[in-house]
Amino acid sequence: MSTVRFQIAVSLDGYMAGPRQSEENPLGEGGMKLHEWVFPLEAWRREQGLSGGEVTASTPVVEEVQAGVGAVVMGRNMFGGGPGPWGEDPWRGWWGDNPPFHTPVFVLTHHPRDPLEMEGGTTFHFVTDGADSALEQARKAANGQDVLISGGANVLRQYLAAGEVEEFYVHVAPVILGGGERLFEGVGQSQLEQVRVVDAPGVTHIKYRVAG
Numbered sequence: 001m002s003t004v005r006f007q008i009a010v011s012l013d014g015y016m017a018g019p020r021q022s023e024e025n026p027l028g029e030g031g032m033k034l035h036e037w038v039f040p041l042e043a044w045r046r047e048q049g050l051s052g053g054e055v056t057a058s059t060p061v062v063e064e065v066q067a068g069v070g071a072v073v074m075g076r077n078m079f080g081g082g083p084g085p086w087g088e089d090p091w092r093g094w095w096g097d098n099p100p101f102h103t104p105v106f107v108l109t110h111h112p113r114d115p116l117e118m119e120g121g122t123t124f125h126f127v128t129d130g131a132d133s134a135l136e137q138a139r140k141a142a143n144g145q146d147v148l149i150s151g152g153a154n155v156l157r158q159y160l161a162a163g164e165v166e167e168f169y170v171h172v173a174p175v176i177l178g179g180g181e182r183l184f185e186g187v188g189q190s191q192l193e194q195v196r197v198v199d200a201p202g203v204t205h206i207k208y209r210v211a212g
Helices: 031-035 042-047 059-066 131-142 153-161
Strands: 004-010 015-017 069-075 104-108 123-127 146-151 167-172 192-200 203-210
Touching: 004 015, 004 031, 004 153, 015 031, 042 059, 059 167, 059 192, 069 131, 069 153, 104 131, 123 131, 131 146, 131 153, 146 153
Parallel strands: 004 146, 004 167, 069 104, 069 146, 104 123
Antiparallel strands: 167 203, 192 203
């Protein structure tokens, strides 16, 4: 049975991106500090096509998050390329010719575009008829595997508010950003069940299941 889930790194004061976000600095001031724990990990580097890396208490968490994903949904801001029409030489994503998804990826956008097939099994599909349609297409493409909602903040909040998310990991970094983009702003009330907590170098991983 397919599960709709996400993972996100947040600061101790609840921000998933710092203040003054821009196209050049999409995570805002200080936002990159939220992810410093993952970059040295062998499990993360392997998915990026890189060798070497560390094994820590975060390794099983990263491997769990990466496993069993059959499709991904993300917003236009996360895919990148700026607002507006795609233009004559359209943006191909932040990840190079071999993105780390290896599944169909459904990008929410207001501007139509033909599917973009990349190396390694990743194909970006550009969905212009809303979040419900993107999730429906992702579930079908996942063929019983999980659907990962990849972000950004607006897309995560839409699916949280709609009650579509079933479980998620919050990776709490020991950073105070003091402002920026809050994950849970305006998503309404939900009852969460805490599944597990993992204390690891530079981060605490908390897994929740949405109970209602």
